[in-house]
Amino acid sequence: LIGLQGSKDGRGAAIEMTIYLTLGALLSLGGLIALYLSADLHSFDLATLAEHFRTHPLDKDQQLWIFPFLLFGFGILVSLFPFHTWAPRGYQVAPTSVSMLHAGVLKKFGLYGLAQVAAPLLSLGLEGFSDILVWLALGNVVLIGLVALSQTELKRLIGYSSVMHMGYCFLGLAVGTTMGVSAAVLLMTAHGLAVSLWFLLEH
Numbered sequence: 001l002i003g004l005q006g007s008k009d010g011r012g013a014a015i016e017m018t019i020y021l022t023l024g025a026l027l028s029l030g031g032l033i034a035l036y037l038s039a040d041l042h043s044f045d046l047a048t049l050a051e052h053f054r055t056h057p058l059d060k061d062q063q064l065w066i067f068p069f070l071l072f073g074f075g076i077l078v079s080l081f082p083f084h085t086w087a088p089r090g091y092q093v094a095p096t097s098v099s100m101l102h103a104g105v106l107k108k109f110g111l112y113g114l115a116q117v118a119a120p121l122l123s124l125g126l127e128g129f130s131d132i133l134v135w136l137a138l139g140n141v142v143l144i145g146l147v148a149l150s151q152t153e154l155k156r157l158i159g160y161s162s163v164m165h166m167g168y169c170f171l172g173l174a175v176g177t178t179m180g181v182s183a184a185v186l187l188m189t190a191h192g193l194a195v196s197l198w199f200l201l202e203h
Contacts, residue, residue, distance in 0.1 A: 002094045013086075013093045020086040024076030028113065031069030035121065038062060046116060053121050060124045067125025070118040071133065077110030079163045080170060081139030088159030096199055099155070103162050104196035108188050111169050115181050119173055126176050133174040140167025158198050165191050 003014030036044060039052055058066075072080070079087040087107075091099045119126050126133075141164060148160035165187065172184030 001098045002090060009093055013089045017086045017090045020076055020083065024073050024083075024110070027069050027073030027076070028110075029073070031066055031073055032117070034066045034069065035117070038066065049121060057124075058122070060128070063122045063125035064128045067118060067122045067129055070113065070122070071129055074110035074113040074118065075136075075170070078107055078114075078166050078169070079140075081136050081144060081163075081167070084140070084144065084163045087163050088156055091159035091162070091199075092153070092156045099158075099199045100196040103159075103199065104192040107162075107166070108192060111166075111173075111184065111188055114173055115184060119176065119181060123176065126174075130174045130176060133170055137167045137170035137174060140164055140170065155199070158195065162191070162195050165195075 002017065003011045032044075035049070038058055039049055041048060041052055043049065072083070076083045087103075091103060094102070144160055144167070145164040148157055148164055151157035151160055169184040169187050169191075172180040172182075172187065174180070
């Protein structure tokens with residue numbers, strides 16, 4: 001849709017988004033397959049996996065090997081700094097309805113994967129990478145926030161501010177507590193509604 005119906009340079013932005021999102025999806029898939037093989041349950045049911053890992057947790061080395069696949073795979077899908085450049089450019093040239101759908105709904109699938117799969121099933125992996133995740137999330141909040149303040153075109157401003165807000169979600173997940181994850185989910189919901197309406201107002 002962006003390549004065919006987007007504004008000027010829509011095809012270039014579509015190709016960039018395709019490269020980034022395909023890479024993120026492949027990393028996530030690799031992590032999920034590794035998680036599936038480690039459990040040896042022949043099941044992808046989240047409740048079954050959660051119960052199994054609660055009674056038979058993976059050792060720390062295994063978790064530290066699998067978790068980064070899910071972190072960076074899902075993180076790219078959510079525009080984690082510095083893998084965020086596809087988002088503002090894509091939102092700027094996309095038709096308004098496409099920007100609303102992607103920023104308001106589709107971007108949240110990566111955060112859902114981190115909150116529902118990576119964080120609860122690989123808690124030691126999250127603990128081991130929490131410092132890295134905090135610093136990358138601060139890149140979203142501080143650096144991308146400053147870039148957003150300098151924008152003069154509304155749709156690009158919305159794109160950068162959307163990326164910036166994802167940093168707060170990553171910070172909530174990095175804390176590794178129920179309150180942190182709950183805060184991230186609440187912000188996901190609020191952001192999905194707000195950014196969609198903002199793109200609609202721009203239209």
